[in-house]
Each structure stands twice: as C-alpha cells, then as structure tokens.
Amino acid sequence: MSLKLSPKVKRNLSRIIPFGIIWLVSGWVFWIVEQAAAGNSDQDQSSRIAMNFEVFLFSSAALMIVGLLIGTIELLYLNQVFSKKSFTKKIVYKTIFYIVLLLIITCITYPIAKSLELDISIFDQRVWDMFGDYLTSITHLSTDIQLATSLLASLFYSEISENIGHGVLMNFFTGKYHTPTEELRIFMFSDMKSSTAIAEQLGHIKYFELLKEYYSDFSEAIIQHSGEIYQYVGDEIIISWKYEAGVVNNNCIKCFFAMKKDLHKRAEWYSSHYGITPTFKAGFHFGKVTTGEIGELKKEIIFTGDVLNTTARIQGLCNPLNVDILISGDLCQSLTLEPEFKIQSLGKNELKGKEQNMELFTIKD
Template identity: 65%
Template sequence: MLRLTPKSKRNISRIIPFGVIWLFVGWILLFVQEAATLNRNLNPTSAISVTFEVFVFASIAVTCIGLLVGAIEVLWLGKLFGKNSFSQKILYKVGFYTLFLIVIIIVIYPIAASIELHKSPFDTIVLNKFSNFLISIDFLSTLVSVAFSLFLSLFYAEISENLGHGVLMNFFTGKYHTPTEEKRIFMFLDMKSSTTIAERLGHIKYFELLKEYYSDFSDAIIRYSGEVYQYVGDEIVISWKYEDGISNNNCVKCFFAMKDSLKKREAWYTLTFGITPTFKAGLHFGKVTTGEIGVLKKEIIFTGDVLNTTARIQELCNAYQVDLLVSDKLVQSLQLDPELQSRSLGETALRGKEANFELYTIIRK
C-alpha cells in the first residue's frame, strides 16, 4: 500500500483548497448569471445554455482547473517567486495565469459546446459557435470570472503562507475557538552566539542571515511532520502532535536533518556572511491548552508548563557542552533507531523548578 510522505500530505492539503475555491466561486457566479437572465440564454450564438450535462461538466472542469492551478502554485510558481513582495507575487502570477487560463478556455469551451449541442468538438456548428464566442462579450465575461477565481485562490494561498496552512485551516474550522487540551512535543531551538553574530554583521545583514537560516530548516520540518509554532528573534519553536513526533522518531530526526541542511550550505554561508550559523535545542513533551486568543490580533497559542520546561532544558546545552538535550520523559517514550544513541547526563535542577530532571543527549553513531 502506497504511503504518502508528510511533505506529500502537506502539498495535497495545500492544493485541495484551490479546487474547492474554484468550484464554489464557479457555482456562485453561475447562479448570479442564471438569476439575472431568468435562466434564459440571451445570446445562443456564442453563449452555452446550462443543461444538466453542461453543469456537471463545468463543475468537474473548474474543479480540475483549480487543482491544476494549485499544483502549479504549490510545486513551482510559489517557489519561483518566493522572495518577492506580496504585491509583486500577485502581479506576476496573475500575468502568468491569465495567459495560461486563456489557453484553458480555448480548450474547454468547444468541449462544453459539444456537450450542449450533442456534436463533435470539431463539428462545424461547434466551431462556428466557438468563433462567435471569441469576439463576444461572453468571452470577456468568462475572463473576468476566471480572473476573480484566480485572484481569490492566490490571495488565499498568500494568506495561508504567511499565517501557516494549519493555522488558517484551524481558524476556518473553529477547531480552537474554545480551549482544547492536547499532548504535544516541543523543540526550542536557539542559534549559538547570536548576539556576537548580530554585532559583527549589523542589523540588516543579520536579518538576511536569519531569513536564510530559517528557510534552510523548512524542508526538514515538513519532512518530519513538525509545525512551526513561533519565530522569536533567533529562536524557533517547533511543535508536534505527540503521535506524529514519536512516530519514526520524527522529533529527533528533524533536529539532525536541520543540522545537515546547514552543513550542506556551510560554504555558501561562509562566503556570504563570513560565518556558518549553528544551533542548540531542547526537547520535551507534555499536555498544553490550545486555543484562539486576542481581540486586535487573533492567534492560536499553547499554554502549559511544558513550554517553560522545554525552554529551561534548552538553556542548559551550553553548560553540558552538547547541541541537543532531551528530557528523560521523552527519551523513555522513543524507540530509537540503531543509528541513534542516547546518553544520560544525570539529574539537574531547572531554573524555576523544584523537582530535578534527568537529561539526555542523543547522537548519531
């Protein structure tokens, strides 16, 4: 049985809303058109009458077009224009998709007309109707409708990219409208010597470094089912639902995959910034309360002792001279692969905590 990777699942979940948006917008525009004309075809020489067969075909067609646009956006164009501003991305993409969708209309219209007229798409009657359509107001109306669907889906994609796909979907579904208790794994990851690096590079250059640094983590986080909870200066907080983080040792493998990502670009960082960033991290899990909060600006946040504890664990990396510290509670829940080896560092007191914690580090053999 084919098992999808976390990255494939994420891409599919990002593409599907395009198809849904195009379908619903298409239905709404069709309803408005039919209501305005009292379900009469006022221009039968160029416009297609909406029969049941045409309606079914049109619904399938706009959904497939939306999914195709989504696939292009997620797998190609989104990466191509990833570093452009919001307005530039919208402008460039609308230009590209306008040409692309004109081609789609030219392909789809004869098929829809052939269904309406019960003729071959290459029949003279169908081709005459198609030529009339290209010089009619109906063609411009179709372009406007398609452009609206396109703009709405691209706008959704940009908002989703900025807020985070999972966060936006949770807002839509109202999943965290009321507080919910969850068991989650957290990783607090902090850049080493960040203050020194910032002073050396200056604010602008340091910010550019941070953008590249966080970008290099993206693939590893997606591949190992993580979710970015927060960026706080040079610190990133990554979260997993407990089952996702434990499965395949995802929470630990994500750490090493991020290390590998930076290692691959070590020469580029040295050439561009004069340094190669490194980081340390703490891992722990426990129950948190999750919910929407805020009036002027809404966010989905986590609250609970596990967050403070994970932050305190990460702070001790320098003291133990290791890059990764994991709570004994989490190590006991993991079934480490043969290439991963845990080593106890003994018990220690965490700042602000009464009970001692046994901490481990995990290394690759």
Template identity: 55%
Template sequence: MSLTPKSKRRLQRILPFGIIWCLIGFFVLFIQEAATSHQNLNPNVVITLTPKVLAFAIISVTLIGLLVGAVEILWLGKLFNNKSFYKKIFYKLSTYSFFLIITIIIVYPIAASIELGVPPSNEKVLNKLSNFLISIDFLSTMISIAVSLFVSLFYSEISYNVGDAVLMNFFTGKYHKPIQEKRIFLFCDMKSSTTIAEHLGHIEYFKMLKAYYADFTNAIINHSGAVYQYVGDEIIISWKYEEGIKNNNWINCFLTMKQDLHKKADWYKDNFGLEPTFKSGFHLGEVTTGEIGTLKKEIIFTGDVLNTTARIQGLCNSHNVDILISEELIKELKPKHGFKVKSMGITELKGKEEKMELFTIARSN
C-alpha cells in the same frame, strides 16, 4: 502506499484551489441561471446549461483550479517569492490569464459539443466558439475567472504567511474554544547570536538569520513538524504527540536540521565569514491550545511544558552539548537502535521544584 509528509503538505495546499474554483464556478452559473430564468437568451453564443453540461462545467472548473494550484505551489509561487504581495498577485494574474484563455478555447468547444450532440470539430461548434470570443459573455467569463484566480491566490499568500495549519484551524474553528492536547516541543537557539550580530551588523545578521531559518524548512516539513514561533534567533517547533513519535520524527527532524545546516557551511563562511550552529531542548507534555487576541488573533499554547523546554535548552552550554532531552521524551524513542543515548544526570531546572534527568543523543555510525 502512504504519502510523505512533504507530499501531504503540498496536496493540502493544492486542494483549496480546486474547492475555491468549484464554489465560485457554481455560484456564477447559479446567478446566470437565476438572472435568465433558466432560458438561453443568446443560443448562438451561450451554452445551454443541461445536466450533462453542468456536470462537465463543474468538473472542468475544479480540475482547472487544481491545475492552477499545482502550478502555483510547485513552480510559480517560488518564482515570485521575493516580490511584494501586490506585485506577486499582479504578475501571477497576468501569467495565469494567458494560460486560462488557452484553456477556455479548449474547454468551450467540448461543452458546446455536449450541448449540441456533435463532435468538437463540427462547424456549428466552431461558429459558436468564434461568436463567443467576440461577445460580452467572453468578457464576463474572464472576469469570473479573474475573481477565482484572485481569491485562490489571495488564500495562497495568506496561508503562506500565517501557515496552512493555522489558517485552516481559524476557518474550522477548531481552537475557538481552548482544548487540551499532548505535544512535543523543540526549542532551537542559535549559538553566540549576540556576538554574531555585533560582528555582522544588523542588516547582514538579518540576512543570515533569514537564510538560517530557510535551511530548516525541508527538515521540518519532511518530519511533520510545525513552526510555532520565531523569537529573534530562536525557533520553536511543535508536533502533535502522535505525529511526533511516529518514525521518531522529533529527533530525526533535529538531526536533519543539523545535517542540512552543516552542508551549507562553506556558503555561510563565504557570505558571512562564519558557520552558524545551534543548541536545542526537547520535552513533551500537556498544553492548552486556543485562539487569543482581539486586535490580532493567534493560536497559542500554554502550559508548563513550554517553560520546562526553554529551561532544558538553556542548560546545553553548561553540559557542553548541542541537544538535551527530557526523560519523559527519551522513553518515546522507538526503536532505540541507530542512536547513541547518554544520560547527563539528574538536574535541577531553574524555577522548578522537581529535578529532572536529562539526556543527549547522536546518531550511531
């Protein structure tokens, strides 16, 4: 059973929490053992690090990290979504700290029982737990947990702001040297945006634009798309070739975006007095992908395909359609049943010598 794109994305965002907690936990244990020359100087409080205890500790820390990640991605992150960066970190640290104290009270007796070879409810284990809770070692443990929390939450916030794929590519250095790859691009532009901005005013227009982009989120995630850029009222979405053509993700993304936006038509009319709509252009081709910038690094695409896609989208109004697709991409539509494909004729694109046949598409009833 294969995971949905949305589930894959959630899993990709949760896994770094487990990795971060595992690495920091291992580092803290290593430092403690090095500082004490592998001798337990306070056996009434500190658990001796036997191979079994070490294995249990690493597994427990990793699982706790994954649990924190799941809570963060699936619930708590959304709860504080509208707070400032520092307020988010403060509120989350406070919330998780309470949860982790409870976790320590549960995990510590199990580790002590492994060390002592007795059940967790044994009096020796309970005495050791009570000694631990009033010791400096408990404070040290809480500090190391706070560091793990801060690092993992900081990573989560940075990845949320720059994008998971972009951050991972920076870490792995995938695009440190430019590479060529085949990609599908969607240029999606709001209709009559200038008139709407003049009518609403800058603040209300920005609020509408924020909601408008947010309503595209599920469609993009569920169809394996990635936001390349927001340019004013225009959003550029990209797919690696294989991901884009799989299950016709590229066209299904557009149709779902259109459907999701239409579902909220009444909400937009109630809040802004209008229903936003958009026009789109699709094309595919080779791009060069790589890191660029000194003061601010970005991963960018360069290639004729981007200019061509922009030109295609710009012709939507003259053809009186919401979507135009290049001939190269329409050939990748498989299977074609379930869609109505209509040729708009061979068109000359601005600044291009070669003419191109364009198509529009709709879902069959």
C-alpha cells in the same frame, strides 16, 4: 496494499485541495447568477452554453481540475520562482502568467462544452464559429470576471496560508480551537549559537538576511518529519508535534538531525556570503498544553502550559553542558531510538524555577 503518503505529500495535498474547492464553489455561484440574468436578457444567446446535466458535470469537473492545477502551480512552482521578488513584481508576473494560462484553458474547455451541449463533434465548424462569437460576447466577459474572481480568491487564500501557516488557517476556518482544548504535544526549542556575536559582526540588516536563509534551510526537514512551526522568536524557532506524530518513527529527533544535515550542506555558502557558518542547539520535552484562540485586535492560536517553560529551560542548559541537543527523561522513555542514535545520560540537572531536578539526555548520531 495501502498507499502510504509521506508527510510532505500529505501537506501539499491539504494545501492544494482548497484551490479546487474554491474554484468549484465560485463557479457554481456564478452559474446560478448567470442563469438568472440570462433569463431576463433579450440578447442573442447563441454563443452562450446552455446548461444540461452533461455540461454541468463537465463544467464542475473542469473547474475542480483548473483549481487544482492553479494550486499546484502556485504552491509548488510560482511561490519558489518569485519568492525573492517584491510584492508588486510578484503580482504583475503572476497576473501575466495566469492570463495566458486561463486563455489556453478557455480555448480548450469552451469547444468541448459546446460540442457536448449540441451533441456534435468538437471538430464541427459550427462549434468554432460559435467560439469566435463567444470571444467577442458579453458571455465571455462574464466568464473572465468569474475566472478572475476565482483566481483572486484562491491567491488570497494562498497568501494568507503562506503568512500564518496552512494548519493555523484551517484551524481558524474549522473553529477547532475556538473553545480551549487540552492536547499532548512535543516541543523543540531551537536556538542559534552565538547569535549576539554574529549580529554584532554582521549588522542588523545582514543578520536579518542570514536569519531568513537560516530558517528557510530548516523547512524541508520540518515538513518531512511532520513538525509544525509554532513561533519564530528572534533567532529561536519553536517546533511542535502532536504526541503521536512526534514519536512515530522518532520524527521529533530525526527532524533535529535532518535540520543539522541540511544546514551543514550549505556551510560553504554561508561562509562565502556572511563569513560565518551558523549552528544551533535544541531542547526537547513533552506534556499537556491548553490550545486555543486568543486576542481581539489580532487573533492567534497559542499553547499554554508548564511544558513550554520547561522546554525553554532545558534548551538553556545546552551551553553549560556543552551539547547541541538535550532531551527530558520523560520524552526519552517515550522513544524507541534506532541503534544509530547513541543516548547518553547527563544526570539530574536543576532547572530554573523547578523544585525537582530533571534527568536529561543527549543524543549523537
């Protein structure tokens, strides 16, 4: 029986694995440099671990495991714990945490590696005597520099990934969209209702704080239904799916209703903190887009194609038609919705800038 991973687990694994690779590669680089430097050194190297095949395998495995551990802690725990801290406080707290963690890891891995090198028990007194010498040696300082470099590289990756999106970062690394590519994609344009009135009521600063919470509440639903955030535009969020990922299990439609459900769960919290409960509307369509890197001073991966303009026009009809969700007829035909979803045709509607009218549908769960 094959193991089927949820979109959230797949996403987390794809974000954590690079940590292990960063630690492994940087460890190999430092080992090569250290071996070259040690060959020309007259210092007592008794505390330094000589590399043999067993030690190399253990060290490589340990580096990979430590990297994966750091990635797991960073992405699944520390990012949430320190998400509302200032950048400076975040760095200080994380540094203290990782210093303690790496010290513990050193106290575990060094005795094991030394016992493998000498082919003696880890409980042999010689191992612990050498461990004491190691803690005050230049080798220990070199190892600390290696660990610090690996940590900084992995944290840098984490911050960049968090800011521009893991998928976008990986696409930049692989050069997937360096040459423009044509893709079939589904788009959802989601817009907060009465956003102008809410902004006037709250003021700019408090409205911005509301937007942060509002977007944050959508994250889980988007991840669970394989969505990709394309852009935040004021109070509007544009979500995209590759066609296959969007239609399988009706992910694109279920994402909308999951977003509504998660927002509804916090209705009382929004009411007590801001005096309002935000709601939203959304338009759906799909079609071919050209995807590619663009920009000189600031590079982005963007989509171009008529489908984006059409989806925006569809979303703009939600208010006139008094519905929260509108789906193009083309997309509706591509979905096989469960009985729990009630589909209603709203007839053919005129879209601004379009010569032909388009049949639109709404859905109620």
